[in-house]
Amino acid sequence: MQKVLFALLNQVSFLSWKNAFRLSDFLCFVLFKVGGYRKKVIWENLKNSFPEKSDAELKCIAKDFYLHFTDLIVETIKFRTASPECVRERLRGDISIMDGFYAKKTNIIYLMGHRGNWELANLFSSLCFSHECIVVYRPLQNQASDRWFYDLRTRFGAILVPMDNIFKELQKPREKPYVVVLANDQSPNPKTAFWTKFLHQDTGVFRGVETIARRYNLTVLYADFCKVANKRGYYHVDVSVITETPKEVKNNEILDRQLRILEQNIINQPHNWLWSHRRWKHKRPECLKPEQTLSSAEQKR
Template identity: 50%
Template structure:
């Protein structure tokens, strides 16, 4: 019975993916009304995160950001469903990106480690990168518990050639040889185990950060780039993304400097478009441990 209901839901999602963008956003608006105005989905989590991140903002501003976020959240859900049936032409016209930043790395046959946050529609950016760039795109992700859902979404994510790597295999797969240079992408703004995390200040709060990005980058000694995403303020479903260089020599960087740079870039993007980040995630559910190991702190600049 459970398998039948799952297949029925996926049939409905596939049908929705074939709707026009106009109809899709009408559904998004209706869904936003249901889950946020009626069901109040994670409303307290969202408002607490916003209050703690922007302590100097008044209540009216906080509620305004939250309202915009609600629409952004449901838009991303339906845009992601749409990706099941999107054409390459339609996808490419929705993303603004200058590829020249990466051209010289590809010409040198250099692999790249990219670190990003949950800004905009990251699923759409994954597909765009595979459709547009010469690189092999490799994305680290969390597998879904339901195998049928996992298979459906994996087809969406890999339709233009992306290689998906489960989080548990992230380190091993980073060292796997490939036929052409690859970009190894990690979304790094989730909530890690506090005893293993790097700890820093982020959005006015003590925040733990996964250290896997830095460990992988040092092992590969590949250039590390931050990927930022900005949503078009006037056209729904259109995005701009860009790269910022963090380092070309990870092994030469002080301990956790890569992570600190990423967090600083991410914070700047959130301040530009505060409703464009994933505020419904329980990002700060762990407290900073009283005693931290040297590996969990920012090392002073190397002489």
């Protein structure tokens, strides 16, 4: 059965973009109008994140998100066989900063949130960066699904590394500078997370990014992927420097700086985030360890 499913997905990847988005329209109707996929989760996330907005405004954001979500599905299938030219056409932006760091032989950790199409972002990184591209991921339990995504993400030479193995991977000798690509806006273990306010809510954040950056002295960049207005399936990337001196910034400040940028990006284009994710399923512990916070002097929010 799985072989049939993935054979079908591979056939869908050869659809024209016009027909792919027709399929997305149909999936949107089935998933959300008929099936009501995670509509309660989406609504609660939006309601808590934008308390100043009316229900009518939130419903508009939710409706736009539904279509964005199914577009992500069909786009990801399309990128399984899309040409390098297609990847470059669908995601554009000024990445000259990467060339400058490459010339200085600077190793980088390249952060992103679940905005835009992160599978496209991964392909774009391995295709367009001069750095050796290391993509951090969490393996799927289903082996067939994991293999399908592995083949997708490594199409243009990226090295795919499970999060648990990233420290071992970065200890290997390399002939040229590398960039570690990862998204870190999922829901972490509350007992080890950095806790802060994000979109008006107590929010835990994975601390592994700071550990990696400090241990290997990596320049930290953040990339935002916004949707191009009135051009379905097209995205634009903006790259920000979080810090070039990770060992000198205060504890958790890298993560806090990233979250401030991500928060503003979401406010600017609210339907373009993964609202169906149970991002706030964990509650902030009553007692936090010092390494899980910013001191009141450091945190200005």
